Amino acid sequence: MKGKKPYKFYILDLIFKIPWIIIGAMMAAISLEVILIPNGLIDGGITGISMMLSDKYGFSLSVVLFILNIPFVLIGLKHLGKRFAFLATLGIISLTISTAIIERSSTFVEGNFILLIFIGGLLLGMGIGIVIRNGGALDGTDVLALLISNRTSFSVGESILALNILIFLVALIIFGWKGAIISIITYFIATMVVDIVRA
Structure with a gap:
């Protein structure tokens, strides 16, 4: 009986985390498809590479x-x-499905560009932070950042930002100085929010 109790709590904890990971993935997808992409901005990590391709x-x-x-x-x-691995797969699949749905709707937001950058970074950071807080990941660099964070004094947000320097350098070529620099600012906001949400 004692052996079954921890397993029961393990399953209940997993069931509790699943909806949060889906919600976090949806928030990130909205940030990408509704705010960042229509305004010529990119995310970092594998998501950023995917956006450039x-x-x-x-x-x-x-x-x-x-x-x-x-x-x-x-x-x-x-x-x-x-x-x-299970929760990361769930997060990535949720992000994939969410972006596919929003992609087809061609939804976009117009307004003050500075405000959009802030909202996009905030929403993206909250989505990533919620997923990581609940044991998952939305992006390959999230996985690497967690490994680095577990083995060094760097936070997850700092690790994510460091891993994305090369990606944003490539973005300079594709999107130009303005697009790349604004993307860096947006992602910097996102990484700060990740650490706040995950704490």
């Missing part, structure tokens, strides 16, 4: 997101365990 070659963002994140889920499975 989608913009340059016309690939579906949701499909590229899913394919490029598979190796990182396998890394998470090896180093962070089955539970993390």
